[in-house]
Amino acid sequence: MNRVAGAPISWGVCEVPGWGRVLPVETVLAEMAGLGLTATELGPPGYLPTTAPELRGALAEHDLGLVGGFYATPLHLTSTVDDVVDLIAGAGGEVLVLAAATGLDGYDERPALSDREWAALVANASHIAERAAAAGLRTVLHPHVGTHVETRAEVERFVHDSDLPLCVDTGHLLIGGTDPVDLVRRHPHRVGHVHLKDVRADLAERVRQGAVTYTEAVALGIYVPLGAGDVDLDALLRTLRDNDYDGWYVLEQDTALRDDRLADGRPREHTRQSLEHLAKLWA
Numbered sequence: 001m002n003r004v005a006g007a008p009i010s011w012g013v014c015e016v017p018g019w020g021r022v023l024p025v026e027t028v029l030a031e032m033a034g035l036g037l038t039a040t041e042l043g044p045p046g047y048l049p050t051t052a053p054e055l056r057g058a059l060a061e062h063d064l065g066l067v068g069g070f071y072a073t074p075l076h077l078t079s080t081v082d083d084v085v086d087l088i089a090g091a092g093g094e095v096l097v098l099a100a101a102t103g104l105d106g107y108d109e110r111p112a113l114s115d116r117e118w119a120a121l122v123a124n125a126s127h128i129a130e131r132a133a134a135a136g137l138r139t140v141l142h143p144h145v146g147t148h149v150e151t152r153a154e155v156e157r158f159v160h161d162s163d164l165p166l167c168v169d170t171g172h173l174l175i176g177g178t179d180p181v182d183l184v185r186r187h188p189h190r191v192g193h194v195h196l197k198d199v200r201a202d203l204a205e206r207v208r209q210g211a212v213t214y215t216e217a218v219a220l221g222i223y224v225p226l227g228a229g230d231v232d233l234d235a236l237l238r239t240l241r242d243n244d245y246d247g248w249y250v251l252e253q254d255t256a257l258r259d260d261r262l263a264d265g266r267p268r269e270h271t272r273q274s275l276e277h278l279a280k281l282w283a
Contacts, residue, residue: 002249002282003038003039003247003248003249004037004038004248004249004250004251004275004278005037005038005039005040005041005067005248005249005250005251006032006035006037006039006040006041006250006251006252006271007040007041007043007070007195007250007251007252008028008040008041008042008043008044008047008048009043009070009252009253009254009255010251010252010253010254010255010267010270010271011023011027011028011031011255011257011267011268012255012256012257012267013028013043013044013047014044014254014256015044015045015072016105016106016107016215017105017106019215019256020255020256020257020258021257021258021259022047022257023257023264023267025047025048025058029058029059029061029062029064030062031267031268031271032062032064032271033062033063033064034268035268035271035272035275036275037064037251037271037275038063038064038065039064039065039066039067039248040059040064040065040066040067041066041067041068041069041070041097041250041252042066042068042069042070042084042087042088042093043069043070045071045084050083050087051087051090052086052087052089052090052091053090055087055090055091056091056092059091065092066088066091066092066093067093067094067095067248067250068088068093068094068095068096068097068137068193069084069087069088069093069096069097070097070099070142071084071096071097071098071099072098072099072100072101072144072147073098073099073101074100074101074102074103075098075100075101075120075121075124075125075128075148076100076113076117076118076120076121076124076148077103077120077124078124079123079124079125079127079128079131081096081098081128081131081132082131084096085128085131085132085135085137086135088135088137089132089135089136089137093137094137094138094248095137095138095139095140095192095193095247095248096128096129096132096137096138096139096140097140097142097167097193098125098128098139098140098141098142098164099141099142099144099147099149100121100125100141100144100147100148100149101147101148102146102147102148106146106214106215107144107145107146107147107214107215108146108213108214108215109146110146110147110148110150113148118148118157118161121148122158122161122162125139125141125162125164126162126163126164129164138165138192138193139164139165139192140164140165140166140167140192140193141158141162141164141165141166141167142166142167142169142172142193142195143155143158143166143167143169143172143173143176143178144169144172144176145172145175145176145207145214146214150172150176151176151177151178152176152177152178154176155173155176155178155183159187159190164192165190165191165192165193166183166187166190166191166192166193167192167193167194167195168180168183168184168191168193168194168195168236169194169195169197169252170194170195170196170197170198170199170231170233170236171195171197171198171199171222171223171231171252171253171254172195172197174199174201174204174230174231175199175204175207175208175214175217175222176208177208180231180236181232181235181236181239184236184239184240184243185239188239188240188243188245189243191240191243191245191247192247193247193248193250194240194245194247194248194249194250195250195252196226196233196249196250196251196252196274196278197223197226197231197252197253197254198223198224198225198226198227198228198229198230198231198233198253198274199222199223199224199229199230199231200221200222200224200229200230201229201230203217203220203221203222204217204222204230207222215256218254218255218256219256219258223253223254223255224253224270225253225270225271225273225274225277226251226273226274226277226278227273227274227277227280228273233277233278233281234281237281237282249278251271251274251275251278253267253270253271253274255267255270
């Protein structure tokens with residue numbers, strides 16, 4: 001049975017200052033459960049309860065479990081993630097999803113790293129994975145727009161220099177210049193977690209060219225329900241199946257909600273459409 005989960009970012013809940021209006025926790029969890037999802041990722045620090053008993057309780061009220069959590073941290077500077085590891089493990093999660101943050105707010109600027117800083121990033125990711133493994137968690141590295149592992153060259157460099165599995169995020173990979181299907185075909189046994197997104201290739205190209213920022217692209221609708229964009233999801237799912245992937249599939253469409261409350265139903269509807277398309281592909 002394929003395991004499908006949600007994530008608060010699909011409801012506009014993001015750690016970036018000024019990203020958009022944040023919906024109440026109860027609304028987000030209730031809508032996830034109402035769509036038939038059985039689990040969620042954490043969302044940004046502090047959105048869901050920050051102690052394991054409270055987190056378990058909040059999720060249990062909606063019959064949801066915890067998959068794990070996305071955690072963006074400047075890996076070239078630090079290897080300290082004890083609080084988030086303890087929270088995920090204590091609440092029954094399975095996976096820590098690391099991103100190599102720049103240390104700046106948001107994902108629109110990306111200073112270059114020196115070779116020494118890159119080596120520190122790889123080493124710190126390994127130290128974090130060891131700490132997480134001691135708590136019973138798997139760690140994956142999430143290539144992500146606006147981080148130090150974004151472009152195709154950086155993804156390949158990380159695969160070469162580190163033994164950590166990857167979070168195959170179909171949207172962020174495509175925006176960064178990596179074909180997610182090709183990546184999985186060439187490195188099938190490095191897939192440790194999957195974030196399913198669909199994106200418009202035309203806007204992805206504008207982000208790569210620097211014509212629009214990532215934040216602007218989200219506002220312009222770069223993310224669309226599964227099946228409405230340019231990611232070859234059918235080929236991706238078949239390739240994962242053929243290589244015996246048995247982990248989670250997290251529906252995670254980066255969304256920003258503005259002041260117009262008429263858009264509050266959009267996250268639920270887009271997730272419903274994505275689930276419907278996913279069921280057709282698996283059928």
